[in-house]
Every structure is written in C-alpha cells, then in structure tokens.
Amino acid sequence: MRTVTAQDIYNFQWPSKPTISPNGQLVVYERTIVRQKTDDYETQLWLADVHGHSRRVLTTVGTRNMSPVWSPDGRTIAFLSNRAFGTQLWLLSLDGGEARQVTRFRHGVSSIVWAPDGRFVYGLVPVAERETIEVFEPGLTAKEAEEHAEKESKQWRKRPKRYNRQYYKLDGAGLQRALVRQIVAIDIETGDISQITHGFYDIFEPTVSSDGQHIAFIANQNESEQQHFGGQIYRVPTSGGDVELLYNGLKASYLSYSPDAKQLAFVASNIDHKEMFVIPADGGEARCLSKNFPDTLTDLAFTDMRSLKYTPHPQWSKDSQYVYALSTREGKNEIVRFSLADSDSQAVTVIGGERTIFHFSYDGIETVAVAYSTVHHPGKVAAVKVSQEAMVERKLRTPLEPLSTSSEALFPESEVRLDDCNDELLSELITVEPEAFSYDSEDGWQIQGFVLKPANYEAGKKYPVLLDIHGGPHSMFGFTYFHQMQLFAANGYAVVYSNPRGSSGYGAEFTHAVHGDYGGKDMTDILNGLAEASRRYDFIDDKRVAVNGISYGGFMVNWLVTHTDRFFAAVSEGCISNWISMYGTSDVGPDFLEMEFLGKTDVETLWKFSPLAYVKNVKTPLLLLHAEDDLRCPVEQAEQFYTHIKRQGGEVELLRIPHSSHGLLQIGIPSLRQARLEAMVDFVNTHLPEHTD
Numbered sequence: 001m002r003t004v005t006a007q008d009i010y011n012f013q014w015p016s017k018p019t020i021s022p023n024g025q026l027v028v029y030e031r032t033i034v035r036q037k038t039d040d041y042e043t044q045l046w047l048a049d050v051h052g053h054s055r056r057v058l059t060t061v062g063t064r065n066m067s068p069v070w071s072p073d074g075r076t077i078a079f080l081s082n083r084a085f086g087t088q089l090w091l092l093s094l095d096g097g098e099a100r101q102v103t104r105f106r107h108g109v110s111s112i113v114w115a116p117d118g119r120f121v122y123g124l125v126p127v128a129e130r131e132t133i134e135v136f137e138p139g140l141t142a143k144e145a146e147e148h149a150e151k152e153s154k155q156w157r158k159r160p161k162r163y164n165r166q167y168y169k170l171d172g173a174g175l176q177r178a179l180v181r182q183i184v185a186i187d188i189e190t191g192d193i194s195q196i197t198h199g200f201y202d203i204f205e206p207t208v209s210s211d212g213q214h215i216a217f218i219a220n221q222n223e224s225e226q227q228h229f230g231g232q233i234y235r236v237p238t239s240g241g242d243v244e245l246l247y248n249g250l251k252a253s254y255l256s257y258s259p260d261a262k263q264l265a266f267v268a269s270n271i272d273h274k275e276m277f278v279i280p281a282d283g284g285e286a287r288c289l290s291k292n293f294p295d296t297l298t299d300l301a302f303t304d305m306r307s308l309k310y311t312p313h314p315q316w317s318k319d320s321q322y323v324y325a326l327s328t329r330e331g332k333n334e335i336v337r338f339s340l341a342d343s344d345s346q347a348v349t350v351i352g353g354e355r356t357i358f359h360f361s362y363d364g365i366e367t368v369a370v371a372y373s374t375v376h377h378p379g380k381v382a383a384v385k386v387s388q389e390a391m392v393e394r395k396l397r398t399p400l401e402p403l404s405t406s407s408e409a410l411f412p413e414s415e416v417r418l419d420d421c422n423d424e425l426l427s428e429l430i431t432v433e434p435e436a437f438s439y440d441s442e443d444g445w446q447i448q449g450f451v452l453k454p455a456n457y458e459a460g461k462k463y464p465v466l467l468d469i470h471g472g473p474h475s476m477f478g479f480t481y482f483h484q485m486q487l488f489a490a491n492g493y494a495v496v497y498s499n500p501r502g503s504s505g506y507g508a509e510f511t512h513a514v515h516g517d518y519g520g521k522d523m524t525d526i527l528n529g530l531a532e533a534s535r536r537y538d539f540i541d542d543k544r545v546a547v548n549g550i551s552y553g554g555f556m557v558n559w560l561v562t563h564t565d566r567f568f569a570a571v572s573e574g575c576i577s578n579w580i581s582m583y584g585t586s587d588v589g590p591d592f593l594e595m596e597f598l599g600k601t602d603v604e605t606l607w608k609f610s611p612l613a614y615v616k617n618v619k620t621p622l623l624l625l626h627a628e629d630d631l632r633c634p635v636e637q638a639e640q641f642y643t644h645i646k647r648q649g650g651e652v653e654l655l656r657i658p659h660s661s662h663g664l665l666q667i668g669i670p671s672l673r674q675a676r677l678e679a680m681v682d683f684v685n686t687h688l689p690e691h692t693d
Contacts, residue, residue, distance in 0.1 A: 018361055
C-alpha cells in the first residue's frame with residue numbers, strides 16, 4: 001500500500017451517464033480514461049446487465065463516444081462519436097455488427113433524443129442565424145473534412161469578430177461564433193434531415209412527448225441574459241411549424257415530458273435555490289412540487305473527480321404519478337421522489353447515504369442505474385431496486401437546528417455493482433476517510449465541517465493544516481473522493497474544510513445568506529470551522545495553517561489575506577480580486593454579480609467587496625494560480641492582485657497554466673492537472689515553518 005501522488009491522475013477511470021434500457025435489464029455507461037501518450041482523454045461506452053453478471057466494451061474507435069440513448073424497442077443505442085467528420089450521430093445495434101454513422105453535419109450535433117416510433121432521432125445542430133443546416137459534401141472523406149474544418153477554424157480565429165449580444169463568450173468554449181443551436185429531425189434509415197426550428201436564439205434540452213406530437217425545449221430570447229443557464233419553455237410540432245411559449249416564469253432547465261404526455265417537469269431557480277415544478281403539456285400555471293422540500297436540486301458537490309458532468313433531467317414513474325430527481329443535502333447527493341397527487345406532501349429520499357450521486361437513470365418501475373462517488377472511491381456504477389420500505393422522508397429545517405453527524409449507511413441495500421472502475425488502483429492506495437462535525441457559528445447557525453487526518457497519522461503528534469475553501473459559492477463539499485485533499489493528506493497535512501453560509505444543501509435561507517455579504521459571515525463561518533477543528537482534534541497544529549481555494553474560494557483566499565495574517569502560506573486559484581472588472585470581463589459577469597450582490601452593482605459597492613481595495617494589507621506568502629484561458633474568472637483578476645502585491649514588495653508568485661479554462665480542476669489537460677497539484681504542494685511545503693511547542 002502507498003499514499004496517493006499527483007501522478008495518479010493518469011490512473012483514474014471516470015464512469016458517467018449510466019442509462020438503463022426500456023425493459024430495465026441493461027445499462028450502458030461512459031468510461032473515461034487518460035491517454036498518457038497524447039496527454040488527453042478517451043471515452044468509450046460499456047454495457048452491463050443489471051444483475052452484474054456481465055459487462056463488455058461497446059466502442060473502441062474514436063476518442064469521444066458519449067451521450068448514449070436507447071431506442072424505444074431497446075435494440076439500438078444512438079450515441080455521439082468523434083470517430084469521423086467531427087461529432088456525429090452513430091447507431092449501434094445490439095443484434096450485432098459495427099456502429100453505423102448517420103450524419104455529416106459541418107458543425108456537429110448534440111442533445112440527441114429518439115422519436116417514440118423509433119424512425120427519427122432529434123438533435124441540436126449549430127446553424128448560422130436565419131440560415132439552413134450545413135453538411136459535408138457527398139464524396140468528401142473524413143480526412144478531407146477534418147482538414148477543411150481545421151482550415152476554417154484557423155481562418156475564423158484570425159478574423160476580426162464583431163458582436164452585438166451581451167454574452168459572446170463561454171468558458172471552455174471561447175469566443176462564440178454566429179451560430180445558434182436549432183432542432184433537426186434525422187431519419188435513421190436514410191439519413192435525411194429536416195430543420196424543425198428556425199430561431200435566432202439557442203435551443204437547449206429538447207424532449208419529445210410520448211405521443212410523438214411535440215418537442216418541448218428551453219430557450220432564452222433575452223439577449224441581455226446568459227443563454228446557457230436556463231430560460232423559458234417552448235414547444236414545436238415534430239412536423240415543424242410555429243413555436244409556442246409554454247412557460248415564462250423563473251429560469252427553467254432540465255425539462256422532461258411525463259409518459260402520458262400530459263405534463264412537463266422541470267427545475268427552476270428562485271435566485272439560486274433550485275425547485276421542482278410541473279406544468280400542463282399545453283402550458284398553464286406551474287405547480288411547485290418541492291415547496292415543503294428542504295434541499296436544492298441537481299448535483300452541486302464540489303470535487304476534482306468529474307470528467308464528464310451531466311445533470312440528469314427529472315425522471316418519471318411509468319404511471320406519471322411521481323417525479324424523481326437528484327438533490328443536494330448536507331454533503332450528500334441523493335435521489336428523491338415527488339408526488340403529483342399531493343404537492344403538499346413531503347418528498348422522500350429513495351436512494352441515499354454517505355455518497356454523492358452524480359447521475360441516474362430510472363426504468364419507471366423499480367430499477368435505477370446510478371453513478372456515484374464515496375470518500376474512498378471516485379466513481380462507481382450500480383443498479384438499485386427502489387422500495388417503499390427504504391424511503392426516508394426529508395423535512396424542512398432551519399439553519400439553527402443541529403446537523404446530524406451520525407454515519408449514514410448507503411441505502412437501499414439492494415445494490416448491484418456494474419463496473420470495476422478504479423478498483424485495482426484503489427487496492428494499492430492509502431486513502432483517508434474524513435470525519436464530519438457540526439459547529440455553532442454567527443447568529444447561532446449550524447455549519448457542517450470535515451477534517452482529514454494526515455495519511456501518516458500517529459497519535460500524539462501535531463500536524464500542519466491546509467484549510468480548503470470550495471468554489472461557487474453555491475456548491476458543497478461532501479462525501480466524495482477529492483484527490484487534491486488526499487494528496488495533501490499524503491504529504492503530512494490535516495485538511496479542514498467546511499460549507500459556510502452560501503453553500504447548497506442546507507436550505508434556501510442558508511444558500512441565499514451570502515448575497516450582498518461576500519467576505520462577511522461566510523468568512524466567519526470558515527474561520528469558526530478552523531477554530532472548532534483545532535479545539536476538537538488534538539493532532540491539529542493551529543499555529544501552522546495554510547489556506548487554498550478556487551473561484552469563489554480564490555476570492556475568499558484573497559479576502560482572508562487582506563484581512564488577517566493567520567496563515568503561513570496561501571494558494572489562490574482562478575480567483576476574483578476586483579469585482580468591477582469581473583462584471584465586465586467574465587462570461588457570466590452581469591447576471592452573476594447582479595444575483596450575488598442583490599442588484600447593487602454600482603462601482604462603490606463592487607469596490608467595497610473587492611480584495612484589491614485592501615491589497616496593502618497583504619503579508620501572507622501567496623501563490624496565484626490561474627488558467628490562462630479562464631473566461632469565468634479571467635486571468636486579469638490574478639494579474640491585478642499580483643502586480644499590486646509585487647509592487648509593494650510582498651511575497652507573491654504567479655503560476656499561469658496555458659491551454660486551460662476555469663474547469664482545469666476537473667477536465668484540464670492531464671499533465672497540467674499534475675503540474676497544478678505539484679505546484680500547490682511545493683509552495684505550501686516551501687513555506688511550512690518548523691513545529692514549535
């Protein structure tokens with residue numbers, strides 16, 4: 001057995017998107033690995049039976065085979081692959097034979113979904129505004145198409161780019177082209193295509209009614225709002241025609257038709273707390289199913305172990321009486337069930353325990369395929385039989401009520417493992433299990449914290465501490481494997497981390513509490529968590545504490561080092577130092593800041609909450625680590641802080657990571673992820689003072 005290293009990033013396998021067959025007997029899932037020679041990733045599809053008797057790889061050609069969708073009869077899997085002509089639709093028959101390419105779209109295709117009769121697959125294709133779909137010419141080879149696409153891309157990068165929209169760039173994708181995603185119908189036998197919508201705005205998340213009559217989708221026609229974070233609900237006939245607005249309330253996302261085609265379920269957020277709603281399929285008043293449910297919906301767990309992250313849409317029981325969804329609660333991600341018959345009733349957790357479920361697929365009767373992580377394991381795929389007896393009711397709680405610190409076993413017990421990802425690797429590694437604790441903070445609020453012992457822990461010894469701060473701020477630390485934390489534990493550090501107010505998983509009031517108070521009570525919660533851990537655990541050396549954080553965590557590190565000299569070293573990654581420039585340079589700037597600061601985005605207010613305003617106070621040795629292609633928190637945020645500290649003679653370093661976005665932590669180039677981890681450990685180790693009694 002050995003402790004973890006930064007190089008282990010090359011050895012992990014990341015399963016994702018388990019998708020159960022219509023008869024509930026088979027599960028197809030993605031499996032992503034690192035290709036060390038090419039310093040990138042490869043995703044293939046695997047197939048397993050729900051009893052765990054067999055599994056096999058389905059795809060071996062191409063490096064990105066993903067988004068599998070079962071045909072209605074369960075005999076064919078549609079998926080997206082980059083094996084030829086970019087990302088195209090392919091079909092694989094389980095009766096045998098090779099996968100068959102169906103499309104040759106010049107700009108690729110995404111968000112595929114079957115028609116109920118199995119004759120068509122619908123998808124989203126980028127189209128020039130008010131233009132028609134472009135396809136590669138017949139007779140063009142895959143190599144020629146690749147060369148043509150690369151030439152076109154180079155030419156576009158060299159050209160001046162003119163925009164008139166509020167939002168014209170997206171982290172991880174770059175500057176946006178004048179293309180909008182539109183719905184197309186693809187005949188699976190002939191490959192013929194027809195364009196269903198012809199709008200000037202992007203379309204997201206198409207879902208088809210079970211009677212095959214309509215496609216509902218999300219879109220946002222307000223050009224002054226970020227298009228990728230929810231919008232209005234529309235529908236269009238599958239034969240084409242006029243687009244009809246169904247819902248124009250809160251920003252909606254994660255859309256799903258009921259099996260009887262009478263209702264649409266969706267998630268919508270009142271600021272940042274996500275609720276479950278249904279509306280009649282023809283439109284009408286929305287009904288909230290989660291008004292008595294304490295937690296927020298979707299996966300908001302913070303970790304460095306998600307390669308391909310999808311948030312599953314609400315999923316229905318076959319009788320259209322229940323809606324199942326992923327929720328975030330007190331460090332856990334669970335699957336919960338809402339009843340349509342009684343929206344005043346409490347939701348129940350059907351699959352839970354100390355883990356973070358990040359994807360699931362339900363057959364509508366009793367079997368759920370799940371992908372989840374635990375504190376010792378980055379990702380598993382399993383089949384679970386849900387039962388009424390194992391369900392747990394979740395009740396509303398206030399931030400003043402105590403949090404349970406009792407261990408919660410995985411439930412229900414009827415779980416069958418379907419994959420073997422990471423098992424061999426983990427059999428060699430020493431990983432540390434965190435201990436959860438609860439503590440009183442400002443206003444008497446109860447905060448959840450965690451501590452990792454050093455991997456080489458010996459009773460009676462004192463160990464230095466790394467205080468870790470998550471991003472968001474509306475994400476959540478929890479019961480999931482976090483490689484960066486395990487690496488610091490392997491290097492002899494205790495790791496302390498908590499979910500301060502503003503985090504998700506503790507109710508709407510808790511999540512909203514950070515708005516307009518960045519660096520206020522949230523900072524107090526974090527420091528109180530450190531103090532409580534020091535009081536509880538005698539192995540913590542509270543005179544030797546370093547701090548690190550990313551994104552919002554990077555903001556908080558910058559805020560801390562301008563307001564206290566508590567730490568011997570600090571690492572601020574993907575940070576925010578100046579909210580004024582952040583408003584104008586981030587890909588989500590205006591929308592995000594107006595939400596977080598309650599609409600008060602005048603220069604005086606933004607400067608008041610900017611760490612840069614207090615930069616003269618910085619005395620702590622600081623490493624500013626930033627991805628050069630970060631468009632969420634642009635690199636200028638680190639540059640400003642670095643320049644001012646350097647100019648005033650402070651001890652500061654700037655590490656710029658090339659070819660990387662804000663998602664470096666989870667999806668960056670493998671060698672750069674390794675370099676990032678090694679730089680963090682090296683900086684903290686270099687500044688670690690000797691232990692003194």
